[in-house]
Amino acid sequence: MKKRYLLAGAMAYLMSWQVSAQDATAIKYASTITEADLEEYLTYLASDEMEGRETGEKGQKMAAEYLVNFYKEIGLDGPVDGDYLQKFELANVKWGDISLKIGNQKLTNNEDFVFIGDGNMRRSEKKDLVFLGLANEENLSKVDVKDKLVGIWAIGGRAQNVIQDIMDAGAAGAVIVTMEGQANFDRIANRYKALSGRGRLGFDSEDKQQPVFMVSSNKMAEIFDSSVEELKEAAKNDPSVIKSQKATFQVKKNKEMVGTENVMAYLEGTDKKEEVLVISSHYDHIGIDSQGRINNGADDDGSGTVSVMEIAQAFAKAAEDGHRPRRSILFLNVTGEEKGLLGSQYYAENPIFPLENTVNNINIDMVGRIDYEYQDAEDQDYVYVIGSEMLSSHLKTINEYNNITYTGLKLDYRYDAEDDPNRFYYRSDHYNFAKHDIPVIFFFNGVHDDYHQHTDTVDKIEFPLMTKRARLIFHTSWDLANRDERTPVDGTNTRTDR
Secondary structure, three states, X not given: OHHHHHHHHHHHHHHHOOOOOOOHHHHHHHOOOOHHHHHHHHHHHOOHHHHHHEOOOHHHHHHHHHHHHHHHHOOOEOOEOOEOXXXXXXXXXXXXXXXXXXXXXXXXXXXXXXXXXXXXXXXXXXXXXEEEEOOOXXXXXXXXXXXXXEEEEOOOOOHHHHHHHHHHOOOOEEEEEOOOOHHHHHHHHHHHHHHOOOOEEEOOOOOOOEOEEEOOHHHHHHHOOOOHHHHHHHHHOOHHHOOOEEEEEEEEEEEEEEEEEEEEEEEOOOOEEEEEEEEEEEOOEOOEOOOOXXXXXXXXXXXXXXXXXXXXXXXXXHHHOOOOOOEEEEEEEEOOHHHOXXXXXXXXXXXXOOHHHEEEEEEEOOOOOOOOOOOOOOOOOEEEEEOOOOOOOOHHHHHHHXXXXXXXXXXXXXXXXXXXXXXXXHOOOOHHHHOOOOOEEEEEOOOOOOOOOOOOOHHHOOHHHHHHHHHHHHHHHHHHHHOOOOOOOOOOOOOOOO
């Protein structure tokens, strides 16, 4: 409560000095962020020529080259031994054959189930399938899961944690429900089907015999010759009342290594140059769909990437005119976000600059559109702000002050809630900085009908609003790069597990 009053007081003080505290130099260079530039860059980055910027593919590499040439042209340095690319490899796993039969019923991959586990088997295996429901001590005391395929009801929980719990208890694998409703499952199954020919990208690791099959709640009931309500009741009270089934399954894996790269540009600071502010976006997208349609990714995340470009250019112009920031700035465009935040994870685990010297991460992912919540609103000048007060009591206040002073957007914090069912906090690259206790802000416009569709195109971008959002991010970054003290880490990271 005391902290809340202190922050409120700080905001009141900052608001009272709104006019006199405007920084004419910051305003001058913020004005170089223009609708025309953003549209020019995005028209190319989200063009068909980029083929949807799929990680490791031709279009992603063309986009990387475009970014590198831009950063060279505006006079920023390449921080990777003089280069602008942080190169690394990912394993592309393709499943040769995945089969699952329960009793006499043969299930179809990416229709009846989705494979979300790991494994590579020479021959099919036969196991008992038992229903456990919840992976708690009480249920585990009632159901023997050792060397069995285990039915799990994980709605509202984190599937990875549940799976690990039953594997630790000796299970051979899992059939798991993570959401209710056939329509929700069908959307995921259709996406897996569309991506099945490309494989699954991730960091290379040893094969784990951990077969995990995700099914809908309706299919789980059918498998156990029961109803959804009966399974829910059994999961809560006594899972042993659900009759076990016989299961036969096999998983075959093929793997090849794929090269990809993060793009980064560096502006060295002056008296506080050892401290680094990271401004990030992801420049990859989801490529070409199964029907041959290009997913241009204009909003996701072409909008964030060209915003980083314009912000970088504004700082570069300021430095050229003798207004170099006190702290250094790393402009970071990561790859592999759509595959599981892989590029930012690689950077965080292999940082070019020490993480202890990284003062903040400002992450920009989808800032070019108006979402469902605001599509009919009278005032559509908004942006969602996520994560800004978790690790530092100062960061949210600094961002709000710069918004009040310069841009006047509505800052919407609804998705900052820890119980946000969308889990947006966990779904972009700031996460890999925050988990290392680096204070972050994630700027976001929310989702719309074109999210992850081939219809996410440049003609639907709201460039005036996008410009205003980019200018807010510039002003907040200018403040963070030039203030006397770095933002303190005086909060606790309560969201460490995805």
